[in-house]
Amino acid sequence: MADRTLAHRAQNPTTTEKLNLPPxxxxxxxxxxxxxxxxxxxxxxxxxxAGLGVAFAFEWMFWVGLGLVALSLIVARVLVSAGYGQGGAKTxxxxxxxxxx
Incomplete structure (x- = not known):
């Protein structure tokens, strides 16, 4: 007679799992x-x-800082496209x- 208790089924699984490994x-x-x-x-x-612009109440400095943030993110995408990012050819x-x- 087969043991069909929950403990037995938990300790002795009858199905196998598929491994999902990275390529x-x-x-x-x-x-x-x-x-x-x-x-x-x-x-x-x-x-x-930008923070110094806020601290010293220089509105122009705040906007220059935010503009530099946007510019640096654009340059970062260009660097990634040129192969200098994670998994890139140059890296x-x-x-x-x-x-x-």
Whole structure:
């Protein structure tokens, strides 16, 4: 007589699960790309300028800071399109030149 208790079924599953693995290994640079570094520094500097504009009540400085944020995001997209982002051609070539890290 077969054991049909819930505990037995939980410990002895009769079906197998399909593994959903990624098609390839993830990049080993942990997001440390030229595009990522540029975006981080440019946005922080631009927001600092906008914040100083608010602190010192310079409306023009606030708008210049926000304009620089928009400009830095556009340049970041251009860098990613040029291959300097995660998985880009230039990033992969640089990683292979330095042993994959």
């Amino acid at each position: 390839s290994a993830a990049p080993t640079n942990h997001g440390k790309t030229v595009a990522a570094w540029f975006t981080t520094y440019a946005v922080v500097i631009a927001f600092t300028i 992969r070539a640089n990683a292979s030149k330095h042993g994959g890290h």
